[in-house]
Amino acid sequence: MRIAIVDLNNFSRYPTLSVGQIAAILRQAGHEVTVISPFAVGVGSYRRVTRPHALGYYESVLRHATAVSGVQAVRALRRKLAAARSPARARAQAATLAEVQGVLDRGTDLLLISAYSMYREVCGAIAAEAARRGVPVVVGGPMFGMPEIAAHWLDLPGMSGVFAGEAEGHLLDLVDSVMGGGHAVPGLATPDRPDLVPAAPFADFDALPFPDYADFPWDRYPNRIVPMMTGRGCGWGVCTFCSDVRTSAGRTFRSRSFAHVRDEMAWQSRRHRTGIFTFLDLKLNSDLAVWHGLIDEAQSVVPGCEWTASVHVQTNGETGLGSEALKAARRAGLSRITTGLESAAQGVLNAMGRGTTAEALSRFVRHASEAGISVRMTSILGYPGETAEDVRLTARFLADHRPYIDRVVVNRLAIVGDTPLGQAIRRSPERYPQIGALAPNLETGLIDHENATFRSPGHLPAVLQMLHEVYRINRKPLKGASLTFEGVM
Ligand code: SF4
Structure with a gap:
């Protein structure tokens, strides 16, 4: 079968892991695969935080x-x-559509599209074009676990199916079904079988072929960074606002064996002539055997390698993030580390279910920085119940830790319907008087809302103080290997 995969979620710094994984499974089964990467034809992607300009504040x-x-x-x-x-706008996506038309002209039996919900418009144009030529189209992506979004997309003329869940275990069956079998496949909704139940979480990672990144535009990436994932989900999984652990790949925590991870690092390094890795795990210190395996062996597997990862600093149990472990991680090539601060106010951290304290985060950033690791933190403004004093505490935390932090990302609260917070707000709106005018948004997958927290007394001046501290941190020039990961994570 000639199968084209359209990677609408493409990122401008490294290949898309899920697309590489699907390509590898299809090729192993003998299919002929083409990957269409919009970035290769000049379509941009969303940018991550980098150093702001002088007027950035x-x-x-x-x-x-x-x-x-x-x-x-x-x-x-x-x-x-x-x-x-937005890179999702129709004009920016015209180049993608032209590329798809070229692939259809050359002969394709099936189109698979990987997309977020904001790409519905261009997906509709692709499905219509494929339908004119009698080529089936199936779309999948992390947001389709939400039945209302899946149904909205299945309505697109020419759309043969919407897939929700992790595809690895059902991919070949899905191809057979769409190409003629017509039988039911877990996670697949079709116009004939519109009810969608996401496929169960996948677990047999060590049986999978390594993701195949041969089709990606390596010459366009600023560095040759290989994306890796050692496990899916998060070993903590409790944070009330977190939609990552609600998406199809985030449900429950599952890990690969370290031996499989190590073998992939060596293989990808040889194949793409690089020693730079970004670990996309939600929390790389979820499985401590993998975390310590990397610390102990990364340099012998790929000498000189540099890598970046996200971790969670919880206060109960072993985290693998003590001072000595962080020094060893730096020696193992860990250059940039990301963790959630979210807030320095304990009441807000508790309400969020973060399982941490400002003191623990303070120790962590000092130890990581002293070990020579560049620290990036994320923060959230506007959590229900947050006061101006809470924001001032976060601003003070940032000011006190400016020498140890290199980048801070500020997010305003986003509400996703199936997170614990989204469910609680819908179930008991009286407990959340700050949040009102709820309206599900099928384009973004979020719940649009009014948040009176931002207009509570003193909140805005406190936010300005915090933004100023964020600006002062983000203006710091990066040094050494951490520069490789600027804008990556
Ligand atoms: S630690 Fe991170 S990934 Fe895990 S539940 Fe919390 S926010 Fe989500």
């Missing part, structure tokens, strides 16, 4: 003020400007 203030403005028209204008810059 004022830009962040403007962004915040317009995002939380009580004036509807201001927020509408902001959304319009964001849509105009």
